Amino acid sequence: MWRRYPPVLSPVSTRALVHGIGAAIGLRRDSHAAVAAILRHRYGATDALLTDSGTSALILALQKMLPRGGTVAYPAYACIDITAAAVATGVRVRLYDLDPATMSPDLDSVRAALRRGADAIVVAHLYGYPADMAGVRKLAAEQGIPVIEDAAQGAGGTLNGERLGSLGEVAILSFGRGKGTTAGKGGAVLVRTPALAQWTRRAVSDLKPASRGGVTILSLAAQRVLSHPSLYRLPSSIPGLRLGEMVYHAPHTPRAMSGASAGVLRWTLGLEEREVAGRRERARDVLSHMHDVPNVAPVRPISGAEPGFLRLAFLDSDGTRLSHPDLGALRGYPMTLDEHPQLRALLLPGERAGKGSQFLRDRLFTVPTHSRVDQAFFAGLAEWLMAQRTELRGIVALS
Ligand SMILES: Cc1ncc(COP(=O)(O)O)c(C=O)c1O
Secondary structure (H helix, E strand, O other): OOOOOOOOOOOOOHHHHHHHHHHHOOOOOOOHHHHHHHHHHHHOOOEEEEEOOHHHHHHHHHHHHOOOOOEEEEEOOOOOHHHHHHHHHOOEEEEEOEEOOOOEEOHHHHHHHHHHOOOEEEEEOEOOEOOOHHHHHHHHHHHOOOEEEEOOOOOOOEEOOEEOOOOOOEEEEEOOOOOOOOOOOOEEEEEOOHHHHHHHHHHHHHOEOOOOOHHHHHHHHHHHHHOOOOOOHHHHOOHHHOOOOOOOOOOOOOEEOOHHHHHHHHHHHHHHHHHHHHHHHHHHHHHHOOOOOOOEEEOOOOOOEEOOOOOEEEEEOOOOOOOEHHHOEEEOOOOOHHHOHHHHHHEOOOOOOOHHHHHHHHHEEEEOOOOOOOHHHHHHHHHHHHHHHHHHHHHHHHO
């Protein structure tokens, strides 16, 4: 088949692009204040600091919340960008495990990691599935340390009715191209106390000045066209773009969000609610067709969670169904954090990924839920999963 589905996609309206281009060439007013106001309102935050990426936002949060040379507890399975943030700040790293059935922190492992000593803990919601923030906050409070909520992949998910990104005293967001709500590039640090708001007000003037964002706008416009399933095969076959792969980006000094990105974001934030509702509906559609597929189990949201389904996540107990690039079905991150070469020098002695994280590395795959997912996708997914079943039956019959 020629059609190929992009793994992730964030809607960008013509109006958002026009505003982004206008800001890039200096014809439009600055949108930073308007975007920060929307984020403060949406996340119940006292302030929102707009940055050039989620990684930059996490770097700033680590710098603020940890003493110099301090220790942070990280999930042992997550996006490699959190490694880049640790490298940028020079923090020492401990690891805690995840429960593979839910992708939420394993609280026994969190407790043990914090008892080994940490100055702060980072909790990341993966693929829009809420992590147990209340459980981690309780353990962190016992040790008197702050929780940094990494909602870069929060994607509009909620926990007990509260939006991901509004659950930690400090939270970070990403508005990268694949994050559901995009600015092309960008991130934010959200804070929830007056003291931290004083810090963000100072930090904004210390940030390196933003670029204009012309390149970001051009690539966003190209992505809007080329993400169509009838065209996506073209960019995805250019090896240099490394689409859908885990790529380590060396960190840089955090910058402010570009004018172009803020111009885009002002309008894409308005598309989020509809997009999240659509992703949930398509996730439900896929799940309703998944009853009799052996050895494949959907990741189970924790109690009180309504995922934003940035992607729909499954565990494959025999490890044969981890990817189907034409369907945008991809295996999860191929390494646990202790396997990231860049993190090695920062890992405290003896810190290793636990069994849950290793299981996710070996058995997790995710499928798209974005608005370009259609009937042909559902048919292809069913065929892929069933073909495997037939093969498996064949194997069982032979053995
Ligand atoms: C959990 C997590 N944290 C941080 C980031 C960094 O965001 P950005 O790509 O905007 O730098 C990502 C990006 O994928 C992420 O998944």
